[in-house]
Amino acid sequence: MRRYGVPADMIEEATRLRLAGDWRGACAVANVAVELDLAAVAARHGADVAGRVADDLAHLVPDLLRWHLPLRPEPLNGARAVTPLALYEGGVGLTVHGPDVTDQPQRLRLRAEPVAAGHVEQGLHLNRERWDDRHTTELLARCGGRTRLPFFNAAGTPLPVVELGRDDHEGRSERATQLLAKGRVAEAWDEAGFDVDAPEHLLRHYRPGLTMLAERARHLAESTGADVVLAPMPSFLGMLLDRLDGPRPRVRVVPTHSGPPAGVPALPRAAQHWPAVLDELRGGELDPAQLHPLVGAALFPARGTLLSARGAPTMPAPPRLPGPVELSCGGTWHQVAVRDGTLHVPHPPEELTRELALQALAGRVEPGCAVAVRGWRTGGGWLPTPLLKLRSQLLAYVMHGEATAVEALLDEGLDPRLLDAHGRTLVHLLPWLFPAGARLRVLDRLLAAGLDAGARDRLGRTPLHFAVRRGASPTLLRALLAAGADPAAADHAGQTPVDAAPTPEVARLLTGFSVVPPR
Known part of the structure; x- marks a missing residue:
């Protein structure tokens, strides 16, 4: 996904410092400014919150966070983007801020602060696999796999068409993805295990990671004590997911012009969609060797030892000067x-x-x-x-x-x-x-x-x-x-x-x- 902004030498040095226990040094190497003081956090928000912030910072992988940002496949981080990484009691969160304007050095800034409701939708608090070293192996599940990445074998080789869609978890993900790509919306949602109670045309242009959506919705419902979860959609619409305690959640679509329904927690964008890297892997634009080592080890278990030990990806060579x-x-x-x-x-x-x-x-x-x-x-x-x-x-x-x-x-x-x-x-x-x-x-x-x-x-x-x-x-x-x-x-x-x-x-x-x- 990242051809720019996270070079191999950054990953190597940040990894060395992080494994040595120097998370501040790792942040500095990854061009991430730490704009928080734990003593001030404790004085303002309590010792328990400060302790949780300190624990999360000790497990932060700043180069991996940079590798996964921006969340959309854009060349630069969005102006004034605020991404919550973790949420704590009292509405406080560990957040990362992008540049004040897009056309500005791509320095990220870590803060501990109250989180506005509008920023929660852009959060990674339900996707710690993208920044927390305790959860990086969960990325495979967030990409629709259990033992291998859909459309690939465990070593990272694309599967031939005849081997896709088998009767297993990954095969179901492959079938649902292919159906959705062909515009067969109702069949795709049915294959992914949902009962859709909404006109098909309202879901035609909404392309979530179908086979991880229910799992993330259930996780959010359990952590908040809710029975219903909202997945915001384009055009002032939202998708309500309920019956989450059963095998087939129900899907309904509601207008959200006046805001989300009261008391219904919202799924962040990252919890609804596959990481953008999957499109480049499937399209052959990115080789597994070019992935961040922690990403490669999670997505391709058979290559995991090699990728983890190497410590840095094989980066694309800088462009050569063209001939005459x-x-x-x-x-x-x-x-x-x-x-x-x-x-x-x-x-x-x-x-x-x-x-x-x-x-x-x-x-x-x-x-x-x-x-x-x-x-x-x-x-x-x-x-x-x-x-x-x-x-x-x-x-x-x-x-x-x-x-x-x-x-x-x-x-x-x-x-x-x-x-x-x-x-x-x-x-x-x-x-x-x-x-x-x-x-x-x-x-x-x-x-x-x-x-x-x-x-x-x-x-x-x-x-x-x-x-x-x-x-x-x-x-x-x-x-x-x-x-x-x-x-x-x-x-x-x-x-x-x-x-x-x-x-x-x-x-x-x-x-x-x-x-x-x-x-």
Whole structure:
């Protein structure tokens, strides 16, 4: 599921620290900030709650939590997403917060706090297998299996069609899944063991993990003392599950415009749906060797010892720089290539400038070498498909903080003078990279390649604006200042980095520097 954001070296080091009993160190390595104080939790919510929080933190696997987030198959964690990991007495929970905005370094934050009712639906408190080392082996059951993962044998090899749908638990899961995929909704629910008392069309676009749904509903009902459980659905509808003490629960659909029925507990989304990784495994997009070791060991028991001992998954290799790309330019075919730290085209710079000026005067754009160079270095306009893919992959690594992959591409000869869609250079995006020590290494390489520490994006913001707003360390701030970044540079809204300083200490650091004009 995760091609970005949880590299193998993060998993290895976080695992080492966690097994040594250093859960705080494991969180730091996994880019998870611990924003809670157990003494303060005890003073505010009681010693029992603080003790339960401490116990859960001791068993938290922060890299596994990051691997399972976001819950939906999205590239980045949702803005201001709050995910309860555990619920305690008095409405208090252990929660994890995503970034304040989507386009921000993907740092997660752990807190112990009152949990709003609206956040419970996004919780993992009924799915501890996704973050708690005491429950990781339960993932197989949450994916519809007992002795093997449906559609696979125990070693992780996809089963041929003729071996699917046998008369066992996994076969029933396979049959129900196949029926649902074919739109045979009533048959799928019947196969999964439900009595449906609702029009079929209301369930047509709702695709839960059918063969785990009843088990999770029963668990929620037992833990809350309820007889009925609500599974929220799209379009202001909810599915009521009752008769949970019998072999075939009943399903009804009710409107939820005015909120859920009073006193009826709601199943979180994660307790209704298979993990998103299953689609990629079934589609062949992900190899079992690329799973988080704890996930691989749970889903494929015959490979479990090997996967657990290895300590890190086999990560997809960083994208290689594409070979020369042929494109039509002025009626002839030219080659464009990224190598040796630049974008090579068979034209001198003045010729490219002249060609772009002529196209602007003529009011037309014809793809060619000049337009490709402009697209690479402005973040907009046409690019040959291999270069467009390379830029997208690089920016995905940057947005997920994978400094190792970024440095590997620079080692291969990547031209670092590309811009993203907002006109930002890689110097602007340094705060995204993780671990923090890599930012200075990358900055030195970018400056050596000729990038400007005072470059402006389309809103007039400099790298120092971003470093201040994204909470960069004083070390990075000083490095940018030493490279010529101006703390008094105003963006298009008139705000300077000093204006954006989050604390008086940062403001003093910025104002205490003398800007040396570049020679």
